[in-house]
Amino acid sequence: MHECTAMAANPTVLYPPPGSSDSPATSAKLLTVDNVSLEYRTRERIVRATHEVSFDVYGGDRFVLLGPSGCGKSTLLKAVAGFIEPTAGSIRIDDKPVRGPGTDRIVVFQEFDQLPPWKTVLQNVAFPLRVGKKLSRAEARERALHFLDKVGLTAFADAYPHTLSGGMKQRVAIARALAMQPRVLLMDEPFAALDALTRRKMQEELLRLWDDASFTLLFVTHSIEEALIVGNRILLLTPHPGRVRAELNSHQFTKDSAGRTDFQQSVARIHRLLFEDTEAVQ
Amino acid sequence: MSTPTIPSFEPVALVPPVREEYERSPEPLQDVAVEAPLPFGKRLSNQTWLRKALIALVLIGIWEAAARAVGNDLLLPTFTDTLTAFVQGIWSGELIAKTAISLSVLLRGYLLGVVLAFVLTSLAVSTRFGRDLLSMLTAMFNPLPSIALLPLALLWFGLGTGSLLFVLVHSVLWPLALNTYSGFQSVPETLRMTGRNYGLKGLRHVLLILVPAALPSILAGLRVGWAFAWRTLIAAELVFGASSGNGGLGWYIFQNRNELYTDRVFAGLAAVIVIGLVVEHLVFDTFERLTVRRWGVQR
Numbered sequence: 255m256h257e258c259t260a261m262a263a264n265p266t267v268l269y270p271p272p273g274s275s276d277s278p279a280t281s282a283k284l285l286t287v288d289n290v291s292l293e294y295r296t297r298e299r300i301v302r303a304t305h306e307v308s309f310d311v312y313g314g315d316r317f318v319l320l321g322p323s324g325c326g327k328s329t330l331l332k333a334v335a336g337f338i339e340p341t342a343g344s345i346r347i348d349d350k351p352v353r354g355p356g357t358d359r360i361v362v363f364q365e366f367d368q369l370p371p372w373k374t375v376l377q378n379v380a381f382p383l384r385v386g387k388k389l390s391r392a393e394a395r396e397r398a399l400h401f402l403d404k405v406g407l408t409a410f411a412d413a414y415p416h417t418l419s420g421g422m423k424q425r426v427a428i429a430r431a432l433a434m435q436p437r438v439l440l441m442d443e444p445f446a447a448l449d450a451l452t453r454r455k456m457q458e459e460l461l462r463l464w465d466d467a468s469f470t471l472l473f474v475t476h477s478i479e480e481a482l483i484v485g486n487r488i489l490l491l492t493p494h495p496g497r498v499r500a501e502l503n504s505h506q507f508t509k510d511s512a513g514r515t516d517f518q519q520s521v522a523r524i525h526r527l528l529f530e531d532t533e534a535v536q
Numbered sequence: 537m538s539t540p541t542i543p544s545f546e547p548v549a550l551v552p553p554v555r556e557e558y559e560r561s562p563e564p565l566q567d568v569a570v571e572a573p574l575p576f577g578k579r580l581s582n583q584t585w586l587r588k589a590l591i592a593l594v595l596i597g598i599w600e601a602a603a604r605a606v607g608n609d610l611l612l613p614t615f616t617d618t619l620t621a622f623v624q625g626i627w628s629g630e631l632i633a634k635t636a637i638s639l640s641v642l643l644r645g646y647l648l649g650v651v652l653a654f655v656l657t658s659l660a661v662s663t664r665f666g667r668d669l670l671s672m673l674t675a676m677f678n679p680l681p682s683i684a685l686l687p688l689a690l691l692w693f694g695l696g697t698g699s700l701l702f703v704l705v706h707s708v709l710w711p712l713a714l715n716t717y718s719g720f721q722s723v724p725e726t727l728r729m730t731g732r733n734y735g736l737k738g739l740r741h742v743l744l745i746l747v748p749a750a751l752p753s754i755l756a757g758l759r760v761g762w763a764f765a766w767r768t769l770i771a772a773e774l775v776f777g778a779s780s781g782n783g784g785l786g787w788y789i790f791q792n793r794n795e796l797y798t799d800r801v802f803a804g805l806a807a808v809i810v811i812g813l814v815v816e817h818l819v820f821d822t823f824e825r826l827t828v829r830r831w832g833v834q835r
Contacts, residue, residue, distance in 0.1 A: 296653060332729075333731075335733065337732070354732075355729070355732045356733075356735065357734060357735055360732075361730075363726045363730070365726040365728055367639065367724045368726045368727065368730050368747070370727065370730075370749065372748040372751070372827065372833075376638075381734070382733075382734040385735070385740070385744065386733075386734035386735050409605075416831065417830025417832070418832070461578060
């Protein structure tokens, strides 16, 4: 089929598990999604959102779920987060099945109302540390300030969310998620509600944070360019219901490669995979 | 035959000229004020209390004029008469004592109603059965005027505070529960998921996520409940006082009406109004300013 299966091994080298010095250090499998089918219910019918989707996320991956609207990528992310139970298949993290939401998988949503408006920026970041990780007040505050510094919002620590711009709100949400140090950071189109300039800046910042704090990321988007820039590996899904179309590598691209010919070729290839071929099949 | 004249453009070339590019680096503003205070009159008219005081003065003026026109202080005493009766009532301590009795019953009934409403709505958001229970109960009892339950309450709890508390709870519980529940319903799904993501469940989820997020609705419910409670209490006291022989404000109004002290009746009513205004503006408004307005969830 595609040559990309030959390069399937995770190219990113991060955090070799201690004691495994036999092979050149690559990270281990962290999240396994195995033949997962998801359904959601409306009043009249049961709608299948995804059908037998499988993929693996390795430690340190920036794994992107990409597809047209209606391919169930957000539903898939919510299933990984534990908000939705799969009708078939299994989701395993560190080889333990996912049962319900948990603090090892923190979600950054697209909507700005994910920040409780009754808490200041600092309290917003410290809140999950207090209730989810049971840190003491001082520890939570210290860690929250550290991660607010990472996203450049120290000056706004005492501001309420309604006084912030959209990009700043998303930064708070990212800082809050990073402060929890989850096994996987789940992002559900986090920049989709931002204007184009802010969105670009946020993509750069996310990559900088990843360089700096090195976390594992599962990222949902409907923008091909965003997928290529943010991700190192991309899962393409078909619409209605979502099925796996391809799994591609994009670790060779950075924020500066948008003008390169191979980047443009990749965009064209993904576009063809997503739209033209499926139309021909249908 | 004349051809219709079609307005047409002169055939001009639609190619804009190529203009010079330029770059600038703006110099720091020197003598342009970026911010300036509003003029004094504007600032004055922006004071809510000032505007409201003006309204109150106009109303009092109308009252005074109407009372002088009627000229019968048994029917409509003037504002000055009422004020005198009010001051005398406070001076003699009678009005204060009656108010204290009413307020203590009122607060007990109100708090009991609030607690019950919280329990009911918490049940309603966490279980389907609770939701059905709440919607059934509110549909059944909300339309019933509390005072209509008073005869029944007297039968069950006797002539005293028990009956008053019963009707008070009834008057507070349903509107507050309805408001709180609709507030809980309108909490954004994202916020709920955020809470669950941090492992919040059950009562902790309700207390840490739903209650603050629904606070505007809850506050509206608390205001409505407070007004309903006052009404019910005064009406119930008009019937039999607060506890045997020791009446509250309603009793004060009723007694003075029997003895034709119409100015004292008005003073009693004024006391109800003043307490209502004070609670509305000092308690509820302050709470609102410190919470929902500060958080930007309500203007």
